Amino acid sequence: MRKTSFLGAAAAASLLFSPGNAAEPDRLAQALEGHVRFLADDLLEGRGLGQRGHEIAARYVASQFASLGLQPAGSEGWFQRISFAERSFSSDRETMVLTRGGRKTEWLNGKDLVMSPGNVEGAETITAPLVFVGFGLRDTSLGIDDFAGIDVRGKIVVALSGAHPGMNSETAAHLARTSKAVTAVQNGAVGLIQVRTFQEQGRIPFDKVASRGRASSRSMLGPDGAPLGDGAALKVRGTLGEGAAVALFEGAPMSFQQALEAAAKGPVKGFDLPGTLTITRAQKIVRITSPNVLGLLPGADPRLAQEIVLVQAHTDHIGIKADAPPGTDNIYNGAMDNAGGTATMIETARIIASGKRPARSILFFGTTAEESGLLGADYWSRNPTLPIGRVVGVVNIDMPILSCDFGDIVAFGAERSTLIAPVTAAARGEGLTVSPDPQPEEAVFTRSDHYPMVRAGIPSVFLKTGHSDSKGGQTCGAAERDFRLNRYHELGDDLNQPFDWTAAAKFARLNTDIVRRVANGKQRPLWYAGDYFGDSFAPTAAKAKR
Ligand SMILES: [Zn+2]
Structure with a gap:
């Protein structure tokens, strides 16, 4: 009985939603809902890295790619399997001891400081001298080198959090995120410890930071098994609380307070800090693997098919809440983050693969980690x-807010390149406006998967639904705030949220239209001349005039 009625329903559906029928958007909405309901189901256990639930999600995406006739584009079929070291502390307590003229001051991890687990299995003790490097940034194009004239070889570098005041927030976030560690490694430092500026202290109290102090962390391993990534060679990474920072600067050319006051006005010149620091701790390292998923839709134009438009959405989330009380919800379903984005990517692939083949090739990429x-x-x-x-060019899809019928979009990165044209045209096609970034201080441009591609020199765009709704009100701003404050990386990012699948379909059509326009455009996307990221990471590429 059940089977028969299901077939009957399917037949009715195919009549209703045959191609070209005006009801097509509803079918898209249903398809998106179907993907999200599967990917965010409790059975997938929050799609944690290296966990069975995420493996199932990755297989699901690969199966969808296969059903669309995409070509496997991983290193093993659809997949590119990556090794990660999951590092956690096996010590009861981890300490940093400052030794200065025979006097020892001990600081405890998770209370006075936070540190990341190191790359060594078992117990280790590291002792090194200390050097302050101001903000610890280097960028020759901006004329910044906080390391100039300072010898950091074999030392632990102490750097202020963040970047020089007055910088563009995305440039600042990029430099704060990468430049400190990369430059410290290049110059031969063994560690990087941050101390917090007034701005960072105002953003989050240290006891809140400290409560996460003993968390495990993941690093990727290269094909040779060695740790890979910015600052992977640093033995010590951490942040000092303000109490410890004051003691660290005692007897130095500037007190911590003086350094912070100077940092609020501009760059701060570095200096040696007296004494040595000894770190004592032990680690447990577990090797896990996790797959990227990649499917290629070859382009139709013999010449332009050599060029690839990359469409990305991350398939992983944060797994299971370890300390949830027994019998209560403990699954981080990640329905918006990023089952919604993954569903959007799959349906973008479906729409494009079932229509007229675009000129350029398109690589659909479900990222892990x-x-x-x-x-x-x-x-x-x-x-x-x-x-x-x-x-x-890259179109990244991550955590769209799909609980509101949005009337505008925010296109992170679009104004940096000629990608603004297809984005604006696609938005207009859906009756939407393109709004400026409502929170530049969040530097969203550096916080999702297109960012590594930007660092590889590729113009990228990352769309979010905006704050205004389709009726001219601001209810989508309220929905975004509710998500950010109450559900983001919380148990409440689940299927009980009030999804608006029609709005989700609009978001998918929008991304599809952008991808199509880029794939069929006469010219490949170009960075605008004078853009910081284009000039930094694609210095020799042709540029467009604004
Ligand atoms: Zn997330």
Whole structure:
């Protein structure tokens, strides 16, 4: 009986939603809902890295790609399997001891400081002298070198959090995120410890930071098994609380307070800090693997098919809440983050693959380990399964708010390149406006999977639904705030949220239209001349005039 009635329903549905029928958007809405209901189901256990639930999600995406006739584009079929070291402390307590003229001051991890587990299995003790490097940034194009004239070889570098005041927030976030660690390694430092500026202290109290102090962390391993990524060679990474920071600067050319006051006005010149620091701790390291998923739709134009448009969505989330009381919900379903984005990517692929083949090739990429620091996309950018030089543009889809019928969009990164044209045209086609970034201080442009591709020199765009709704009100702003404050990386990002599948369909059509326009455009996307990211990461590429 059941089977028969199901077939009857399917037949009725295919009549209703035959191609060309005006009801097509509803079918898209249903398809999106279907994907999200599967990917965010409790059975997938929050799609944690290296966990069975995420493996199932990755297989699901690969099966969808197969059903669309895409070509496998991983290193093993649809997949590119990456090794990660999951590092956690096996010590009861971890300490940093400052030794200065025979006097010892001990600081405890999770209370006075936070540190990341190291790369060594078992117990270790590290002792090194200390040097302050101001903000610890280097960028020759901006004329910044906080390391100039400072010898950091064999030392632990102490750097202020964040970046020089007054910088563009996305440039600042990029430099704060990468430049400190990369430059410290290049100059031979053994560790990087951050101390918090007034701005950072105002953003979050240290006891809240300290409560996460003993968390495990993941690093990716290269094909040779060695740790890979920015700052992987640093033995010590951490942040000092303000109490410890004051003691650290005692007897130095500037007190901590003086350094912070100077940092609020501009760059701060570095100096040696007296004494040595000894770190004592022990680690347990578990090796896990996790797959990227990649499917290629070859382009129709013999010449332009050499060029690839990359469409990304992360398939992983943060798994199971370890300390949930027994019998209560403990699954981080990640329905918006990023079952919604993954569903959008799959349906974008479906719509394009079932229509007229675009000129350029399109690579659909379900990334892993986004939640561990954009690691799956980062890994691919360093070990691409197709020549990365062929990738001409990126459309990233991550955590769209699909609970509101949005009337505008925010297109992170679009104004940096000629991608603004297809984005604006596609938005207009849906009756939407393109709004400026409502929270530039969040530097969203550096916080999702397109960012490693930007660092590989590729113009990228990352769409979010905006704050205004389709009726001219601001209810979508309220929905976004509710999500950010109450559901983001919480148990409540689940299927009980009030999804608006028609709005989800609009978001999918929008991304599809952008991808199509880029794939069929006369010219590949170009960075605008004078854009910081284009000039930094694609210095020799042709540029467009604004
Ligand atoms: Zn997330």
